[in-house]
Amino acid sequence: SEITLARVMVTMANKASRDTSRRVSAARLRQAVNGEWGGGRRPFGFCGGPPQVGIGDPAGYVCRWHGGRDCLAGITRVEAEADVIADCAQRLLEGATLRSLAAELREKGMPTVTGVPWSAEGLRDILLRPRNAGFMVYDGKILQDVTAPWKPIIGPEVFFAVRDLLTDPSRRSGPGAAPRWVGTGIYRCGVCTPPGTEAGRPVTVQVTLGGRAPRYKCRQHNHLTRNQAHVDAAVFAHVVYALTHPRAFELLTEPAPEVDVEGLRAQRAAIGQRLKRILADELRGLETREYAREARREAAAMIAEIDEQLHANVGSDPLAPLVNAPDPVKAWRDAPLADKRVVIDRLMTVTILRTQRKGRGFDPATLHIEPKHALGTLTAA
Template sequence: MSPTLRSAVDVAAGGKTRAVIYVRISQDRTGAGLGVDRQREDCEALAARNGWDVVEVYVDNDVSAFSGKLRKDYRQMLADLDEGKATIVIAWHTDRLHRSPTELEEYINLSERRGISTHTVQAGTIDLSTPSGRMTARILGAVARQESEHKGERVARARRQKALAGEWMGGIRPYGWGLPTGEMRKKIDRKTGDEVEVPELDMMKAVPEEAEALRYWTDQILSGASIRSLVKWCADKGITTTRGNPVSHTDMRDMLLRPRNAGIAVYRGEEVGRGKWEAIVDETKYRAVAAILKDPARTTTPGAAPKWLGSILYRCGRGECPHFVYVTQSGGRRFPSYRCQTGHGGGRRAEIVDQYVEDVLVERLSRPDANDLLLPAPDAVDVTGLQAEAGQIQQRMRDLGGLFGAGELELAAFTEGMETARAQLEGVTRQLARAATQDPLVGLVGAQDVRKAWKALELEQQRNVLRALVTVTLKTPRQGRMPDGGYFDYDAVHFAWKRERGSK
């Protein structure tokens, strides 16, 4: 049935033709919704001229039809039309409805099944009940899709050009940058719709307090701290992300791994050169942190944080048992105990074991020869030379990308060249990491009061010292009263030192 005939049937039935309006704008930079408001006014005017009764208006603001993101109001409109809510759909243009051939075919099937006609302000009436109307809709959809793809290519080229030039490419303000210039600009508040003034930000300059936090986090990771401890530090200090949200484990890891910290420009995950903004973290330290956090052997514990020094670090020494011990409450809540993961044997009072291990470590680190425990400085690590080599590799990667983009290099050769360059860059990164990674014993060796310095460490840092220095094994204890008059067998706690000969 044609749109004109359908309207006549509705009028003959004694009622006005029921219509719905759909409006959408793919990018609302101000948040004011002005684009959809203008579309709505034009669509309402079209409905008034034709005497249609608008029963619903569906709005998807700042959502691209081409991006594939869910358009909630569009999907609701289809469901309502399938329930018979209206027989007319009004849009500003067909490309506001759909730019995907799949979506168009779904819409055509619904229109045929429910007798729905489509009217647009710009493209006129699209009669999907006829072959010519469907052909017109498909042609318009193909043209709209081509325009979207072309626009995407232009945006991508512009972003790549900015990245190669070391400029800010836009997006969410990264933590550490965006120093207020002293000037103000107007912005529409997305929540209230009111026009407000906000500070103009210079994205090339660092925010002092945020830069200091980034440097602190970097040094802490190099000293053996965990991401978990840094997240807690942020919570205690009231530090949030640039969006005002609490810093999560993922947020902290992403901020530490951001190449921008070291003044490195990135495009689509690949380093493309130096940025024009202020570097906050020394590149050597950034490379070291990246190597630590990306190390496949790095232990991550998504569960609860360890609360005891030796949990899953002390070894079970009963016979040939290869497992570690952990703390349980099987001895009663007053007496948490270390027990083997397999559950065999008795437990050892966790508080007493940890205190004894601490006493032994502090005593050893307080000796005059404690300096001998420190790892030797990396031999012949030419940081300047390695950084220059990294720059050359990155330039080669950019050159490969340029040749491939210009059609002068085949895909196979491009892929092989990029894989080789990435492997070389990873090797350079690991060498730079050796120059920046800090021995966990630094800060304890040579301290005026070693015990005070030990107590000042976070638990995870203490555990890193334990990992680096000694393997503790809990042997089967003797029964009864010990020579010192107590019942704890200290001789059953065995120390195997990793950085010196002999053991305790």
């Protein structure tokens, strides 16, 4: 009888648990459909609401971000944090890396919600949130035709471009600290990858200290080292030459043509739905495996073409703030490290060669710079 009673109690407890889960799920769906915030830890970029009124004057218990009591938790924006999201999303599309952006936020002292230091993984999670674009989410899916009660931080196309970039299976990522030097992973080793070599993954250099002045060395071997300050100074001179050239406007990319964003999004969704039906028919034996495989390849190619059109109007040109600046030299000098790395990789291919000269001193001939533009290159005096 005790065993039977225990089994009955377990069954009733399981039923109560399922009922609670169903009620919570229904409440979450109702909140999402009605555009309500579901509560929990405040999301980065949005206010946590004014604190509860304690003992004493209620006017003293105000929001730490807005200084009042009329802000709403999870809905009212924190502009300083919203600017970080918008800036990181845009610069990520321009070519900056998550690690370099996270390192920059750590240096600026921008706090996170939990107080832990910024990391590439944490920044990635923040940039992948649909709420940044004003979308409501239920069960991990964006709800269509539901408007969030808060003002979006970034546009929908910027969010989708960032999501596609960060979730791309071919995107390479690895452990390690963010680069501290402009040439790490960009400058090439001239011994392993001579100038003019077509290589999918050329051998680059990294910086080593070893008790001496910082110097670039080959990542894979010890056959090449060069003083970091002299190399960077020479590269910077070529960058300034291009930015201050009378035809520097030619460095900017042509603006992308206007596209029907809504139409392309609908077409992309329709392709995905048709592909799902074909794969379902293949599982039921109504279509051959070869036909489903070919349909998958065709769908992937069509979606990639649509994404290219959608993303063409999203990312801005990282050279525009420098070329259009009143003082391009000062703008380049004040640019963050992540932006400098993007600009150098955009303008030129830098290869460090072995020196043929004996003795001390930096040999400019050991630096081969091949411009990726039509403005020519800086000639040595």
